Amino acid sequence: xxxxxxxxxxxxxxxxxxxxxxxxxxxxxxxxxxxxxxxxxxxxxxxxxxxxxxxxxxxxxxxxxxxxxxxxxxxxxxxxxxxxxxxxxxxxxxxxxxxxxxxxxxxxxxxxxxxxxxxxxxxxxxxxxxxxxxxxxxxxxxxxxxxxxxxxxxxxxxxxxxxxxxxxxxxxxxxxxxxxxxxxxxxxxxxxxxxxxxxxxxxxxxxxxxxxxxxxxxxxxxxxxxxxxxxxxxxxxxxxxxxxxxxxxxxxxxxxxxxxxxxxxxxxxxxxxxxxxxxxxxxxxxxxxxxxxxxxxxxxxxxxxxxxxxxxxxxxxxxxxxxxxxxxxxxxxxxxxxxxxxxxxxxxxxxxxx
Amino acid sequence: xxxxxxxxxxxxxxxxxxxxxxxxxxxxxxxxxxxxxxxxxxxxxxxxxxxxxxxxxxxxxxxxxxxxxxxxxxxxxxxxxxxxxxxxxxxxxxxxxxxxxxxxxxxxxxxxxxxxxxxxxxxxxxxxxxxxxxxxxxxxxxxxxxxxxxxxxxxxxxxxxxxxxxxxxxxxxxxxxxxxxxxxxxxxxxxxxxxxxxxxxxxxxxxxxxxxxxxxxxxxxxxxxxxxxxxxxxxxxxxxxxxxxxxxxxxxxxxxxxxxxxxxxx
Numbered sequence: 001x002x003x004x005x006x007x008x009x010x011x012x013x014x015x016x017x018x019x020x021x022x023x024x025x026x027x028x029x030x031x032x033x034x035x036x037x038x039x040x041x042x043x044x045x046x047x048x049x050x051x052x053x054x055x056x057x058x059x060x061x062x063x064x065x066x067x068x069x070x071x072x073x074x075x076x077x078x079x080x081x082x083x084x085x086x087x088x089x090x091x092x093x094x095x096x097x098x099x100x101x102x103x104x105x106x107x108x109x110x111x112x113x114x115x116x117x118x119x120x121x122x123x124x125x126x127x128x129x130x131x132x133x134x135x136x137x138x139x140x141x142x143x144x145x146x147x148x149x150x151x152x153x154x155x156x157x158x159x160x161x162x163x164x165x166x167x168x169x170x171x172x173x174x175x176x177x178x179x180x181x182x183x184x185x186x187x188x189x190x191x192x193x194x195x196x197x198x199x200x201x202x203x204x205x206x207x208x209x210x211x212x213x214x215x216x217x218x219x220x221x222x223x224x225x226x227x228x229x230x231x232x233x234x235x236x237x238x239x240x241x242x243x244x245x246x247x248x249x250x251x252x253x254x255x256x257x258x259x260x261x262x263x264x265x266x267x268x269x270x271x272x273x274x275x276x277x278x279x280x281x282x283x284x285x286x287x288x289x290x291x292x293x294x295x296x297x298x299x300x301x302x303x304x305x306x307x308x309x310x311x312x313x314x315x316x317x318x319x320x321x322x323x324x325x326x327x328x329x330x331x332x333x334x335x336x337x338x339x340x341x342x343x344x345x346x347x348x349x350x351x352x353x354x
Numbered sequence: 355x356x357x358x359x360x361x362x363x364x365x366x367x368x369x370x371x372x373x374x375x376x377x378x379x380x381x382x383x384x385x386x387x388x389x390x391x392x393x394x395x396x397x398x399x400x401x402x403x404x405x406x407x408x409x410x411x412x413x414x415x416x417x418x419x420x421x422x423x424x425x426x427x428x429x430x431x432x433x434x435x436x437x438x439x440x441x442x443x444x445x446x447x448x449x450x451x452x453x454x455x456x457x458x459x460x461x462x463x464x465x466x467x468x469x470x471x472x473x474x475x476x477x478x479x480x481x482x483x484x485x486x487x488x489x490x491x492x493x494x495x496x497x498x499x500x501x502x503x504x505x506x507x508x509x510x511x512x513x514x515x516x517x518x519x520x521x522x523x524x525x526x527x528x529x530x531x532x533x534x535x536x537x538x539x540x541x542x543x544x545x546x547x548x549x550x551x552x553x554x555x556x557x558x559x560x561x562x563x564x565x566x567x568x569x570x571x572x573x574x575x576x577x578x579x580x581x582x583x584x585x586x587x588x589x590x591x592x593x594x595x596x597x598x599x600x601x602x603x604x605x606x607x608x609x610x611x612x613x614x615x616x617x618x619x620x
Contacts, residue, residue, distance in 0.1 A: 048465045052617060073467040084462035086368065088375040100364035101466045103357045145462070 001026040001153060001183040002047065006056035009042050016042040018207040019056070024200070026152075027180045031198030031215070032187035039207040040187035041081050044157045047185065048078040061153055074103060077151040081158060083142025087131035091122055091141055094130060095148050102149035116148040119177075121170060135162040143171065147178065154178065156186040160193060172197050227272035228283055229255070229300050231262065233293030236269050242286040243271060248279035266295065361468040362476045369450075369480025379446075383488045386442055393434050394495050398427055424500050424507035425587065432515045432585040435492065436578070439485075439523055440555065444547035446485060447530025450477050451608070452540045455615075464616060470609035478531055478605060482524045489519060511587040518584025521597035522577055526551065528604025535611045554578065 002024040009017040017039040024030040032040050045051040047058055049065045049072050058065045061075040086094055095113045104112050117126055120140045125133060130141060139162055146154055159175065160168045175197050178184060188194060194201045195215040202212045227250075232239060236254040243252050255268040262268065273279055280299070287294045373379045397403055404427045411421070454460040463473050493516060500507040529550060534543040554577055561573035573579050577600065580593035 045461075050461055050465050050616060070467050070469075073465055076465065078462075078465045080458060080461045080465075082458040084457065084459040086372065086457070086459060088372050089368070093371075097364055097368050098462070098466075100360055101463075101468055103360065103467055106360075 001028075001061060002030075002185060003059045004043070004047065004056070005058065007043065007046055007053045007058055008055040009039075009046060009051065010054045015207055017046070017053075020204070020207070020209050021056075022202050022209060022212055024183055024185055026183050028200060029175065029179045029184045029186065029198045031194035031201045032185060032204060033189065033191065033194050033201055034187070034204035035189055038204045040189075040204060041157055042207075043204070044078075044155055044185070044187055045080075048076060048080075048155050049073055050078075050080075075152050077146035077149065077154045079142045079146040079154075079156045079159060083138050084145070085130045085138055085141060088129065090127050090129055091133075091144075092117065092126045094141065095144055098145050099148050102151075104149045112148055112150065116144040119147065119174060120144040136164060136167045139163055140167070140171070143174070147182075152182060154182050154184045156184065158188060159186055160188065160190070168193075227270060227300050228280065229296075229298045230269045230271060230283070230287060230294065231266055231296040232269060232287055233266050233295060234291075236267055238292050239269065239287050239290045242290045243283065246279060246282050246286060248273050248277060248282065250274040270300070357467070358469075358472060361466075361472050362479075365468070365473055365476025366479045366483075369477050370483055373480070373484040379484065382442060382445055386438065386488055387491060389438055390435055390492055391495070393431060393438075394492070397431050397434070398499060404430070422507075424496075424503050425511055427499075428496065428511060428515050429586050431496075432519060433582065435489075435519065436522060436581055436585070439519070440526070440551045441548075443485070443523055443526045444530055444544045444551060446481050447527045447547055448534055448540050448544035450481060450531045451535035451612070452538055452543050455538050456540075460612070460615075464612070470612045471605065473612070474531065474605045474608040478524065478528055478601070481527050481531070482520065485523045485527070486520060489516065492516075508587075514587055514589055515585040518581050518593075521584070521594070521601075522581040525577055525597050525600035525604070528601045528608075530604075532604045532607040532611060535608045535615070 004020055004022050007017055007020040008015070020039070020043055022030070032043065034040050042051065046053045047060060047065060049060075049069045052066055060072045063071040063075070065072050086097075089097065092113060095116055096109060099109045099112050117123060120143055122137070122140055122144060125137055125141075130138065133141065139159070143156065143159055146156065156175070160171050163171060172193065175184060175186065179199070186197070198215055200212065201215050203210045236252070240252050243249050250272045251270075253270045253272070255270050271283055273283075280297070284294060284297060399405060404423055408421050408423060411417075451460070454463065493512070496512055500509070500512065526547075530543070530547040533546045533550065534540075537543055537546075557572050558576040558578040561569050561576050561579065563569075574592070575596070577597070580590070580596050583590055583593055
């Protein structure tokens with residue numbers, strides 16, 4: 001339904017998107033995950049036919065976005081980064097305008113507008129001026145605008161930005177309910193959002209697609225290991241062979257001791273583990289067994305932030321990305337799913353975590 | 355074709371609705387009505403007005419040539435309204451595209467199955483309709499005054515004068531629309547359009563004060579001269595063609611500039 005083939009976009013001398021290739025099957029939801037400035041919006045704009053690509057081609061619903069722009073425009077609903085709203089119109093009036101603009105037949109307009117309003121829970125705001133709506137409601141009007149003409153392909157650029165946690169749940173459910181009949185591509189910088197709504201995820205960083213996979217597999221490859229930070233009374237080289245022999249140990253790494261007040265001769269080692277079990281006891285035994293002193297041993301978990309950094313900076317290292325502690329995800333999720341914690345800090349921490 | 359039409363109506367209605375929803379445009383209309391009402395009274399009934407002058411001539415015993423009061427009046431009145439419009443029109447056209455660019459709604463228009471031409475034409479029709487609406491009261495004033503005229507006034511002259519006003523306004527608005535499509539700043543668009551008005555005015559001044567082929571050429575391109583012809587009841591196909599060319603030029607440049615904007619935006 002959507003095929004991007006080696007898309008590149010340069011602005012002057014800066015490269016915004018480079019060699020992006022992916023495809024989305026009909027009825028699927030693809031999440032476009034990446035940090036700010038990774039090229040998500042540019043890619044979305046190219047797919048929507050708003051920006052021409054510098055190189056490469058994109059096809060949406062079987063039409064080339066550049067050569068057959070009008071056909072593509074008829075088949076997409078697009079929510080840009082900032083919802084395109086006319087503040088002096090009412091919600092219903094605006095949706096009516098968009099329906100007309102998108103070529104919905106005169107007889108169907110009333111039904112389509114009502115359906116879009118209902119889907120996005122905007123009934124109570126139907127006749128309110130958009131100028132008077134809060135950011136969350138505006139965002140929802142933006143989404144309603146993208147689906148009012150019932151397009152086969154829906155492109156959503158950061159659909160949950162600026163919403164409170166309860167609204168985020170609503171919007172995610174809405175997006176999930178649209179799958180099947182519609183092919184959806186959405187961009188986000190929130191990791192849990194992708195795992196909750198999308199069938200497939202493309203991770204983009206610095207204009208390049210780093211990984212494309214199902215969220216489950218991504219999570220599996222991300223999961224795998226917590227680790228330990230260990231202070232030993234000797235050099236890493238002494239303990240490393242013993243540790244590497246353990247099946248549960250994924251990597252052993254010396255941490256730079258600069259800035260810390262380690263006694264001379266001591267060193268800090270980070271041991272990353274894999275698998276379901278907790279090999280703390282074996283690690284301790286191995287260190288002690290190798291004859292150096294064990295002074296401190298601390299369980300560590302990579303924070304979401306670090307996971308994301310690892311994902312987007314370590315692409316060349318092993319292609320699998322980093323480690324994602326389950327607990328951290330669960331925390332973020334429960335914060336987002338709990339309707340009672342309707343404060344903005346949840347929202348922002350949720351976003352900042354990634 | 356049906357879809358094109360439906361798109362055009364959508365754009366047109368939205369544009370028109372935005373004028374009637376905005377206090378700013380009511381304020382503009384109010385100022386326009388106040389000033390034009392004032393001009394109307396002064397030119398027709400004031401101590402130096404058309405009627406007073408005719409009465410003076412009658413007293414002095416001059417009856418030849420006879421003066422056609424409605425015709426004389428309309429020439430002076432619409433000339434002033436034309437000058438007033440040159441100040442007013444940049445304010446109407448300044449937001450046509452700058453607002454769309456600022457609000458990001460241009461992205462909606464550019465990803466909807468509607469061409470830049472249709473958007474530009476719909477917008478122009480919307481703003482021209484708004485201008486037409488605020489000049490309607492003037493027609494009512496004139497009709498009331500002309501109905502008292504004896505012998506009866508020629509309504510063709512009145513219609514032709516107002517056709518001239520609308521055509522001139524549409525030409526200016528069309529060029530103003532192009533200027534507004536070049537920038538994000540509403541103020542800048544207004545200032546540039548106003549500068550363009552001054553340029554047109556200066557061109558006209560040069561054309562009327564000089565003689566020779568250059569002055570003639572400039573005169574032929576002058577909106578103001580063709581407008582003056584029309585309000586004096588001289589129907590001329592040249593004038594209509596010239597106004598339509600300006601309108602087309604504005605729409606064409608707007609459509610091109612919006613297309614270019616998408617290609618070069620960074």
